[in-house]
Amino acid sequence: MSAPVIRYIDEPHPVTGVTNGKFGLWLFLASEVMLFGALFSSYILLRVGAKSWPDGWERLNVPLATANTVVLITSSVTMVMAWVGCKLNDLGKFRFYMGITVALSFVFLVIKTIEYKPKFEHYQVYFYDGATIPGYEELTTITGHLEEDDFEKDYIVFAPDKKQPSQTLPDAEGHGDHDHAEGDHDDHGHGHYADPIQINRYDIKRLTNFGPAHSNFYAIYFTMTGLHGLHVIGGIVVNLYFLLFGAGMFRSNIAQFSNRIECAGLYWHFVDLVWIFLFPSIYLL
Amino acid sequence: MSDHEHHDPGFIRKYVFSVDHKVIGIQYTVTSLLFLLFGFGLMMIMRAQLAYPQGDFSFLERIFGEAGFVGGAMLPEFYNQLGAMHGTIMVFLGVVPLAVGGFGNYVMPLQIGAPDMAFPKLNMASYWVYLPGGLIMLSSFFVEGGAAQYGWTAYPPLANTQPEYLGQTLWLVGMVFLITSSLLGSVNFIVTIVQLRVKGLSFFRLPFFVWAQFITSFLLLLAFPPLEAAGVMQLMDRVAGTSFFMPDGLVIGGRPANVAGGGNPLLWQHLFWFLAHPEVYVLILPALGIVGEVIANNTRKPLWGYRSLVYSVIFLGFMSFIVWAHHMFMTGMGQTLSIFFQTTTMIISIPSVIILTALILSLWGGSIRFNVPMLFALSFLPMFGIGGLTGLPLGLAASDIQLHDTYYVIGHFHFVVAPGTLMALFAGIYYWYPKATGRMMNEMLGKLHWIGTLVFLNGVFIPMFVQGLAGVSRRLYDQTWYEHGKEVQNWTVASSWSAWLLGIAQIPFILNFFLSLRAGKKVGENPWHATTLEWAAPSPPPHGNFTSEPVVYRGPYEYSVPGDSEDYSPQFVQKA
Amino acid sequence: MGGHTVEEIKKEVRVYITVFVSLLVLSIATVLVSKLDVSMTVAVIIGMAIASLKGTLVACYFMHLISEKKAIYAVLIITVLFFAVLMALPLMDYQSNEAFTGRA
Numbered sequence: 001m002s003a004p005v006i007r008y009i010d011e012p013h014p015v016t017g018v019t020n021g022k023f024g025l026w027l028f029l030a031s032e033v034m035l036f037g038a039l040f041s042s043y044i045l046l047r048v049g050a051k052s053w054p055d056g057w058e059r060l061n062v063p064l065a066t067a068n069t070v071v072l073i074t075s076s077v078t079m080v081m082a083w084v085g086c087k088l089n090d091l092g093k094f095r096f097y098m099g100i101t102v103a104l105s106f107v108f109l110v111i112k113t114i115e116y117k118p119k120f121e122h123y124q125v126y127f128y129d130g131a132t133i134p135g136y137e138e139l140t141t142i143t144g145h146l147e148e149d150d151f152e153k154d155y156i157v158f159a160p161d162k163k164q165p166s167q168t169l170p171d172a173e174g175h176g177d178h179d180h181a182e183g184d185h186d187d188h189g190h191g192h193y194a195d196p197i198q199i200n201r202y203d204i205k206r207l208t209n210f211g212p213a214h215s216n217f218y219a220i221y222f223t224m225t226g227l228h229g230l231h232v233i234g235g236i237v238v239n240l241y242f243l244l245f246g247a248g249m250f251r252s253n254i255a256q257f258s259n260r261i262e263c264a265g266l267y268w269h270f271v272d273l274v275w276i277f278l279f280p281s282i283y284l285l
Numbered sequence: 286m287s288d289h290e291h292h293d294p295g296f297i298r299k300y301v302f303s304v305d306h307k308v309i310g311i312q313y314t315v316t317s318l319l320f321l322l323f324g325f326g327l328m329m330i331m332r333a334q335l336a337y338p339q340g341d342f343s344f345l346e347r348i349f350g351e352a353g354f355v356g357g358a359m360l361p362e363f364y365n366q367l368g369a370m371h372g373t374i375m376v377f378l379g380v381v382p383l384a385v386g387g388f389g390n391y392v393m394p395l396q397i398g399a400p401d402m403a404f405p406k407l408n409m410a411s412y413w414v415y416l417p418g419g420l421i422m423l424s425s426f427f428v429e430g431g432a433a434q435y436g437w438t439a440y441p442p443l444a445n446t447q448p449e450y451l452g453q454t455l456w457l458v459g460m461v462f463l464i465t466s467s468l469l470g471s472v473n474f475i476v477t478i479v480q481l482r483v484k485g486l487s488f489f490r491l492p493f494f495v496w497a498q499f500i501t502s503f504l505l506l507l508a509f510p511p512l513e514a515a516g517v518m519q520l521m522d523r524v525a526g527t528s529f530f531m532p533d534g535l536v537i538g539g540r541p542a543n544v545a546g547g548g549n550p551l552l553w554q555h556l557f558w559f560l561a562h563p564e565v566y567v568l569i570l571p572a573l574g575i576v577g578e579v580i581a582n583n584t585r586k587p588l589w590g591y592r593s594l595v596y597s598v599i600f601l602g603f604m605s606f607i608v609w610a611h612h613m614f615m616t617g618m619g620q621t622l623s624i625f626f627q628t629t630t631m632i633i634s635i636p637s638v639i640i641l642t643a644l645i646l647s648l649w650g651g652s653i654r655f656n657v658p659m660l661f662a663l664s665f666l667p668m669f670g671i672g673g674l675t676g677l678p679l680g681l682a683a684s685d686i687q688l689h690d691t692y693y694v695i696g697h698f699h700f701v702v703a704p705g706t707l708m709a710l711f712a713g714i715y716y717w718y719p720k721a722t723g724r725m726m727n728e729m730l731g732k733l734h735w736i737g738t739l740v741f742l743n744g745v746f747i748p749m750f751v752q753g754l755a756g757v758s759r760r761l762y763d764q765t766w767y768e769h770g771k772e773v774q775n776w777t778v779a780s781s782w783s784a785w786l787l788g789i790a791q792i793p794f795i796l797n798f799f800l801s802l803r804a805g806k807k808v809g810e811n812p813w814h815a816t817t818l819e820w821a822a823p824s825p826p827p828h829g830n831f832t833s834e835p836v837v838y839r840g841p842y843e844y845s846v847p848g849d850s851e852d853y854s855p856q857f858v859q860k861a
Numbered sequence: 862m863g864g865h866t867v868e869e870i871k872k873e874v875r876v877y878i879t880v881f882v883s884l885l886v887l888s889i890a891t892v893l894v895s896k897l898d899v900s901m902t903v904a905v906i907i908g909m910a911i912a913s914l915k916g917t918l919v920a921c922y923f924m925h926l927i928s929e930k931k932a933i934y935a936v937l938i939i940t941v942l943f944f945a946v947l948m949a950l951p952l953m954d955y956q957s958n959e960a961f962t963g964r965a
Contacts, residue, residue, distance in 0.1 A: 004400030004829035006481070013480050017930035020403040024476045026933050030940040031468050031510045037947045038514035038559075042529070042552055045951035050547055051533075057895060069888045077881040080923050084877075087870055206543060213526035215545045223521055223529075269923040276915045279888075280908040284895035479932065507943045555950050606946055610953065622953055 310391025336781035372437025395819035398483030418462025441530035485837030497574030572709035584651025657731035661712035672700030693753025724805030737790025744783025
């Protein structure tokens with residue numbers, strides 16, 4: 001007897017009606033549901049328990065996220081078309097649609113990077129009670145651009161945003177004011193910023209960029225979209241593999257190959273599905 | 286596989302990066318036994334500090350250096366590292382990989398008549414994710430600040446303090462590896478059991494061990510991801526400075542913590558116990574499965590109430606997901622919730638009692654063979670019973686308030702896992718060793734191992750109930766600081782000496798394990814005259830397991846069938 | 862799954878395109894609806910309803926759940942059960958806080 005023959009790899013099991021791969025993939029997706037479920041659950045718990053929670057559409061870049069939604073949905077339909085290509089035994093069609101799927105996944109990541117980047121370059125300073133900052137006496141915190149942060153010196157140089165977040169009336173700002181979404185200063189010039197000021201370190205209670213450490217809103221945002229982004233990267237690896245090295249199996253064993261593409265597709269649609277829930281719950285609510 | 290027809294796969298492919306479930310099972314077994322020994326070693330050092338809190342440990346200082354000792358005294362930080370890593374290693378690197386990765390991998394495909402797991406490469410990957418995960422955890426002993434020291438439960442905000450030290454961070458990274466490994470494993474197990482059973486092997490002809498592994502796999506599959514999510518969040522807290530588990534107004538070391546705040550430490554506890562309670566059943570179900578196999582084989586009669594056993598295990602699996610908050614009665618939980626979780630906790634004890642009762646009733650009227658696996662399996666029953674019964678006061682909030690976080694809790698869960706599960710795992714090793722190696726283990730050394738283990742395990746853990754009832758908190762570095770601790774210090778000394786003697790009692794096992802590889806009596810396919818499918822394969826089974834594909838004709842435990850010439854009717858033998 | 866003849870596959874492709882267009886429309890809708898000035902509760906209900914509708918479309922048609930085998934449904938039913946428990950978790954914390962702080 002040679003290497004063991006494992007059944008039901010390319011033909012479905014007579015009782016369950018599914019192949020090993022497909023059944024295994026669904027089990028894997030079940031565990032993924034629990035993984036993202038735990039994060040969603042934590043999100044709800046933290047948000048309900050929070051004293052205040054910012055509005056996603058004010059802080060985050062909704063147009064970019066909407067574009068990404070369209071990108072991901074499109075990649076989902078091209079993925080299923082690539083599978084149709086396998087079913088029709090049409091290698092050209094498979095390659096065409098799989099190519100688009102992979103390209104769109106890269107587009108998704110590029111847009112994501114554009115979305116992330118300004119948040120790490122935009123800062124917020126919180127002052128101790130009683131600290132007075134010339135020109136900003138009324139405020140306990142200001143946002144803006146960190147011009148200089150030299151640990152040798154006992155002050156930082158900070159260019160505040162011209163428009164500061166309203167502090168007396170948290171809801172006073174108009175809803176849907178995307179131009180001044182706090183994290184989204186794409187413009188690196190000083191168009192948005194007032195003249196730089198010096199702030200003494202002993203006045204600073206906390207200095208943070210709009211990265212995950214800023215607040216639980218950003219922590220949730222970066223953790224959930226970041227984990228989703230990792231899943232996108234995983235999908236790219238799998239799909240690229242089939243695109244580049246799949247032709248041999250396409251020709252030799254088309255049945256098993258289309259099973260594999262179906263499984264890769266299931267995973268990819270799941271990544272899409274997670275995004276479908278992430279998008280409204282983080283960006284829009 | 287016959288090596289004559291195929292070119293030899295080479296040492297690396299055959300023994301290191303093997304895709305054969307049996308080789309992977311043995312890799313898991315040996316690795317996890319080493320981890321168990323290591324975790325046990327950590328505990329023996331802890332016991333020195335506990336028994337002789339002001340003692341002079343210069344001999345240990347010579348081994349461990351200044352990281353853990355100053356002037357012959359053990360540093361409290363080092364003591365905490367030992368405790369946290371003992372728990373983590375024993376649970377996540379020792380018992381689960383041995384019970385599921387080791388026994389599950391080796392025995393389960395054989396018992397269902399499959400040539401291998403459904404995804405052999407995934408199986409290999411699962412081991413090769415587990416091992417680095419374990420090594421990452423161990424490596425944390427060598428970084429600045431030492432290993433994780435916040436207990437195996439890693440409760441924040443404490444576990445989030447000192448992010449500059451790598452210990453806890455490595456712990457979390459290691460956990461992510463281990464969780465990934467379990468996920469790969471559990472997907473593989475479930476698919477294999479559902480898809481690859483041989484002809485005739487319906488679900489209710491499955492050996493009880495396979496059922497136990499099946500339910501265990503579902504628990505791993507669905508309960509581990511929430512902990513993975515929690516682990517990622519704690520990692521973010523430590524590495525990226527987020528505040529998932531850091532509440533408002535937190536003061537660390539006299540200074541306000543430089544974090545945003547607004548997090549919820551209880552969130553970690555919820556997510557942690559959402560895993561960790563099903564994890565208790567991950568630890569215990571495979572053990573029950575092994576005991577079932579060994580008892581049926583050595584009483585020479587069918588398991589009593591096979592169907593009730595199976596339904597109980599399924600019910601246990603479901604219920605284990607809705608009892609987790611009984612670990613959290615002391616967190617200011619509301620009445621309604623508390624009552625809900627007390628009720629579910631009492632309900633989940635019912636299937637456990639059914640299982641234990643069925644196993645004990647299986648003994649009734651049997652002609653028992655008192656060989657080594659049976660001795661271990663028999664001693665499992667009362668040990669697990671004690672572990673279960675002592676858990677009842679902890680499941681009721683009123684008594685839990687007294688006992689929470691005392692040595693009583695330590696005694697309770699160790700009775701379930703150490704004299705309980707470990708006894709069963711030893712039974713499994715003695716029972717399937719001939720299958721894996723083709724040789725028997727030595728009976729004399731085995732009995733020596735058994736009696737030493739049984740006596741000293743009890744010696745270690747019974748004193749803990751006394752200490753706990755006296756009110757001694759767990760995780761104390763020196764209980765003699767307190768009057769009530771001083772009074773029961775003698776029990777601690779007794780417990781420590783038992784632990785060290787328990788270490789000595791393992792020497793016959795280690796000798797037996799290695800010597801029998803060469804000196805053990807050679808056996809054929811079915812040395813125990815057992816009925817399940819693994820005994821249809823040669824000992825040891827070749828790559829691909831069976832010389833010809835078996836067919837199943839009957840249930841798993843048809844021993845002493847009236848009218849048969851022999852006292853066992855294997856599943857794979859067709860009789861008129 | 863089906864789809865053995867070219868004719869059947871073409872029919873399937875038409876379904877995929879229809880689903881795709883519906884998803885696009887729903888995505889735009891969810892953004893537009895979010896600009897309405899409604900209470901948080903209503904916004905959550907609307908947002909999650911649209912997301913669930915989109916999710917159902919993806920799961921049923923792209924992932925073929927509409928005509929899947931029983932084994933897969935069984936796995937999913939178990940998952941949904943435990944997922945529901947997981948989603949009840951924030952509720953537990955809410956109840957705990959209430960006991961502690963009397964917060965409504």
